[in-house]
Amino acid sequence: MIKEITIERLKKFSHDDAVGIGKLGPSLSARFDDSPMGDEMLRKIVESPSHAQIVARDETGKIVGAVTMNTVYAPFAGRIGYLEEIVVDADTQGGGIGGKLWDAAVAWAREQGLDRIEFTSRKDRAATHAFYEKRGAFVRESNPYRFELE
Numbered sequence: 001m002i003k004e005i006t007i008e009r010l011k012k013f014s015h016d017d018a019v020g021i022g023k024l025g026p027s028l029s030a031r032f033d034d035s036p037m038g039d040e041m042l043r044k045i046v047e048s049p050s051h052a053q054i055v056a057r058d059e060t061g062k063i064v065g066a067v068t069m070n071t072v073y074a075p076f077a078g079r080i081g082y083l084e085e086i087v088v089d090a091d092t093q094g095g096g097i098g099g100k101l102w103d104a105a106v107a108w109a110r111e112q113g114l115d116r117i118e119f120t121s122r123k124d125r126a127a128t129h130a131f132y133e134k135r136g137a138f139v140r141e142s143n144p145y146r147f148e149l150e
Contacts, residue, residue: 002092004059007104009052013043020063021055027090045070054104056088056097064089065097067105071112081109083119102135120144 010017018037025032045051045068056065065088072080083105088097109117118140121128 002058002064002095002097005064005095005097005100006057007054007100008057009054009104009108010042010046013039013046015039017053017055017063018042021053021066024063024066024087024089027093028085028087052105052108054101054108056101058092064092065101067101069105069108069117071114078115079113081105081112081114081117083117086119098131099135102131 015036018039021042022036023034025034042053045053048070050071052069054067054069055063058064065086067086068084070082070084072082074080086098086101086105088101106117117137119132119137121132
């Protein structure tokens with residue numbers, strides 16, 4: 001049982017953090033293994049003033065949750081925070097870690113002067129939807145599209 005959680009925005013790159021974040025992959029989706037996050041990707045996120053990698057650590061320093069935030073500036077849509085990949089280790093879900101990560105993401109977005117936070121969630125994730133709705137998020141009418149670059 002986790003006794004203490006620390007929420008931290010990563011300010012410098014660490015391979016150990018890339019490994020810790022990567023271990024959360026299977027808790028996000030069965031299509032991910034627990035391979036380390038790419039060093040180059042984590043370095044770019046951490047060093048960018050328009051991104052934030054926020055992690056939750058247990059009392060031993062192990063990463064047990066993470067959320068990635070980025071900003072999108074658009075002439076008509078405004079200043080948007082985009083939440084990517086909020087994830088909590090499957091063994092610690094239900095203990096309030098996700099809520100702490102959410103609060104940290106919202107605080108970061110406010111510090112950045114953003115207008116709102118947007119994100120997507122697969123249709124089959126009912127518990128995740130309830131989590132977001134409990135915090136005041138709502139479904140926006142839109143169609144998600146993807147274009148793969150080769």
